[in-house]
Amino acid sequence: MPNRGFDAGMPGAAQRNVGGAGRWPPGAAGASANADGAVSAPVPTDLPRADKSSRRRNACTVRFKEAVRVATLWRMQISVAKEHAALERRVGLVPESVGRLVKAGHTVKVERDAGLAAGFTNEQYEKAGATIAGDFASTVAGATVTCKVQPVTQDEASALPSGTALVSYWAPAGEARSLATLTGSGVKLLALERVPRITRAQSMDVLSSQATVSGYKAVLLGAEHLPKLLPMLSTAAGTLAPAKVFVVGAGVAGLQAIATARRLGALVSGFDVRPAAAEQILSLGATLMKLDVSAVSAVGEGGYAKAQTSDQEAATQAAIAAHVRDMDLVITTAAIPGRRAPVLVTDEALKGMKPGSVIVDLACETGGNAVGTKPGETVHVHGVTIIGPLNLPSTAAFHASQMYSRNVLTFLNHVIKDGALVIDEADEITGPMLVKA
DSSP: OOOOOHHHSSSSHHHSSSSSSSSSTTTTTEEEEOSOOOOOOOTTSSSOOOHHHHHHHHHHHHHHHHHHHHHHHHOOEEEEEOSSSSTEEEOOSOHHHHHHHHTOOOOEEETTTTTTGTTTHOOOOOHTTTTSSSHHHHHHTTTTTEEEOOOOHHHHHHHHHHEEEEEOOTTTTTHHHHHHHHHHHHOOOGGGGOOOOSSSGGOHHHHHHHHHHHHHHHHHHHHHHSSSOOSSSEEETTTOOOEEEEEOSSSSSHHHHHHHHHHTTEEEEEEOOSHHHHHHHHHTTTTTTTOOOHHHHBBOOOGGGGOHHHHHHHHHHHHHHHHHHGGEEEEOOOOOTSSSSOOOBBBBHHSSSTTTOEEEEEGGGGGGGGGGGTTTOEEEETTTTEEEOOOOOGGHHHHHHHHHHHHHHHHHHEEEETTEOOOTTTTTTTHHEEEOO
């Protein structure tokens, strides 16, 4: 009776010696290993046919149970911790992803109510095959890898088992003290915001998946504060002109903002310092801000934007100042990896904007694209409302968690090989993600 479904991927020694010293039961004369590496008990030739069949059935039953027991020893535990950071409602893995991991032979332990704020109940996790744990310490006990959204705190870092792995965001909220604790206990920290921008890693890119939510929610947030309706409306009281929306930055968030504003009926224009982005802006039905992009082009490694020269920055600021005079809603998304966000909407530009205009600055956490932006606050400057939203993906926690979870699952499938977690620093995806003190 082959047992490939239970011992596949185990070390050869374990396959050849499931019951002991190469025999089943241990010490039984005549025991042998079959082609699958499982040990077969000898069946005497002088027994009646019924006794021979019974002996074979008993031997197969024992082999089956022992194979399951040994296979269980080789299961990897994946732990999902509850988020406690302010404004965070997402969860590292949703029940759908948990079910896939369980089907693959792993055990999953989820902290109680970890997914509740995102719309996923403990019962859903249990139905997917997970075990519910009472607190963080019991959740991560025995874990091979722990999945989170936000960086661990100092206390959480201390509770993680030595020699394990942690998969989560790290920048910009990760603390040096927590990183030192992780390093000291041999915990491998894999920062999801460091997933490289290559084709193989697209399905692991949490920055892109979560930026989709940010771009969508930014338009809704701006519309809420705008004293106008976005679409053109023809009513018995007359025709209402559509609002004008300007999106700065045509990355994932910017393009989603353009698409959302267009669906809501606004007149939309966009701008990006990368010439290749112009085609994407136009493809969504938006127009381009008037500026010779080739003169202010700033494209860095991997296709990301890089810092402009002082002359380029001045030219960009002047063009934006002229353009926003007629805008009702401005959404800024421009960012430079590892650096402060560029200031694109100056004080002079704010003075020229119409009273009641709104700016939603998605770059507020890295300094902001508009002068006067304050992270987590809504301020009024020269009659313009400037909103600095924090963690917009968490405001749509259900779908944000679904996408984040699929990113994490894809990454786990990349680093799990033959039932074991393999962290290869030379790997083109894993290597850049490793964070060291």
